[in-house]
Amino acid sequence: MRRLAARRNNDLSFDDSNTSIKLENGSSASFSINGALSSDEQKLYQNINKTKLSFYDLPPQGEITLEEFEKWAIDRLKILQEIQSCISRNKQIKEIATIIKPQLQKLLPTTSATPDAFLERKKDYYSHYILRLCFCRTKELRESFVRSETLLFKIRFNMLTTTDQTKFVQSLNLPLLQFISDEEKAQLGPQLYQTASPILQFQLNLNDEQQRKAFFARERYIKLPFENVIELVGNRQVFIKDGFAYLAQFQQLNLLASEFSNNISESLIKTFQYIPRLNEDDRLLPILTHLSSGYAVTDFDQNDGQYGDNSDNEINAESVWSPDIMKHYPLSVKYLMEGLKRNHHLRYNGRQQLSLFLKGIGLSADESLKFFAKAFTEGGNMTMEKFNKEYRYNFRHNYGLEGNRINYKPWDCRTILSKPRPGRGDYHGCPFRDWSHEKLTSELQKMNMTPSQISSVLDSCTKGEYTTANTKVFEFTHDFNGSDPDINDQTLIAHPNLYFERSRQLEKKKKEVEAKIKGTM
């Protein structure tokens, strides 16, 4: 294990000023044993751990390895990106919570009992602070980071038990939480109830008037300048009088969230100002730059080699042309197939993108050769002999049967976006980035999408959120009825093969459900 401090006599630590980073020269730092925590660290994370959630107002302590540095940052980034993509697809917080909970369990759990809890807290702390470094550089990055972190905070707060929530709020010692007296509450009773009633009904599902009245009678109110809960002002979810907003206790998460996001915004600006003073060059900066430069992460790469389940041999040289299979292709693949059909040829990048995609859905090496041989020669411009001489090696190479014998993976969206942009006669690339809005619109119309759906997709394209655009297309063209998270996986699609697999699975499940219904009738 490479230790940070081992390579240089520098100790990377986050100092007390909360955001700055100081590098101490000299070897005064005491090294802890691998994986263990120093007593200072223990104390920090223990304090934090009492409340299971934090405002990250104390900087992390102790050492981590470069591997941990990158791994932890990526794990958190995956979650933030998922949240980001949900936000741009206009998901409600409840839906987002359902979507990211499984990932949260896997990547940033906060559930284990001690002593693992220390490490979990450490990872949470470090990953948050590392990403602060990544996302402090521009206003856009800062805003998007604050938005996602705040939403993550809200989701985690809601996952706590009521006792833990109360503990957490008390631990913050926020002085502006001043409760109004019973007299004042009685005086403003009608207005306060009038404001709260629809929120109790629609957010807390208290459909019975008596229930709502009982809830209201128990509820305590906080009085504060309306600026502090400005978003609740905009939604008319608080009663306002003489410049003060009256916030019901059950709404205080909004207040905490706005406090949380203000803190982080301020800290990010400080971090940004401190970065030039960070006497750091070749170790961390490349990682930071890499992470902040639109690094798209996908879990789909984790399966090696075979992606699709082809046990029933449904995927073969013939079937990949069939409408039954074609309808599950994402737009980029449809376009490659179209180009292949028209020209009986694809240039190098197009060949790679398509053949590796097909490999990913379960097309075997033999079937792949059969497929491309037929596609290339049936136009009459190419003989079998020429195909074998010039292209056979290429396709076999992709399956690891030639040369270095590397088992190449299908390209994910990030790889596709990193290749040279398509020129005339090229069919590779990403339709959401490379096509004109006119062409994209007409193609999406063919898929029976409504004008408002299309404009929402184009909107994401304009913002450069190509995977979000693709995910939107998936959602608009596939029904989501089941609440079963297995069927109704709504995470971001950042891999063409994921699009295919999800589309096919959804169809299979639907058929099963239909069969069941028929069976019972």
Added chain:
Amino acid sequence: MSSTKNNGPSPADMEYYYRQLYPFTDIFHWLNHSNGEATKDMTHREFAMAFRSGAYKRYNSYNSIAEFKSQIEKANPDRFEIGAIYNKPPRERDSILKSEMRALEKELVFDIDMDDYDSYRTCCTGAMVCSKCWKFITMAMMIMNITLTQDFGFKDFIWVFSGRRGAHCWISDKRARQMNDLQRRNILDYVNVVRDRSNEKRLNLMRPYHPHLLRSLDLLKPYFANVILLEQDPWANDENAFKTLLTGLHDKNLVEACRKYWTENPYRSSSQKWTDIDTLAAKEMKNTKRHAEYILKLKECKEDIILQTLYPKLDIEVTKQTIHLLKAPFCIHPATGNVCVPIIKGFEPEQAPKLLQLQQEMTENNDNVKETSLQKFIDHFETFVNQMIEHNEIEPSKKREYDDLLK
């Protein structure tokens, strides 16, 4: 000579106005938040000038009353607009990095334009305005005044006639001036209830109404019968009734019944139609068992319609951003020649002095501004500015109390 065509003032008229009549001192004190020395509130304030050629010159700023007057006089714009207070004097903008220019403060502003009432306005169209349709604006100002005072606790705001058919509200309270864009947006969302201006969709507001909406409804209800049903009578036009009245109802069968009845009996007046709905609803109700619920739903729809017609319709762009510019009070509207005067009690557009008329009055009174019809508006503005400055000066102690609450 195109100016004679639309009755607007000539460049010479404008020059005369700036030289003789425009109350530069009052405007300066207003934006300076003090009667004394020029503060950053004034010297870092952006002014933009609009010329009849269509040219628009942004990022001007002035250090003194004399400079303010002489520069405007010299440039002689058609009108000029007021923007934000920046961290640096806006006129030095070219010599500093763009990223270093930051808007710090500006009055919170609202803009109400008659255009947005066109679905319900029958007395006039387009740029025309009369005392009948001005009532829309008067009611909007009434609702806004109560909301700004009672809800947000603002004290120092003034309404200014836009020169043709609208009104601008300038709120000078320190707390309002210091709002960031997010806060402005949310204040706007709070007061902006009727968002869809085509009025072809049901408002469908949540029940019970937020206290602000309930109060607004109570205030507007008494005017609805007179102003909408009798005076404007917008739904005598059957097409318009289908498009903007029936769309507000909740029950499809009721909508169809009304449509059928009004097609067979065309040109029934708005108040007849308003009662027709109840009559036809009584018949529809027989098809359902839940009478109480049906009646309640219908009542709610009618309440929504009252808000839809009379509740203030705001131009959102003006309010949203700190840096947004808005025409200064007392400018001349280039097309009408009206002075954009502060709105006093009982104001109607035809009471706004016209530049041509003011010139005549000046000639008759030996160039004494005090004798012109402009003076009472200047007096009103001065009273407002002095009061605002007084509040601004006693503010520190108040402010501490407020800061204590914040922190």
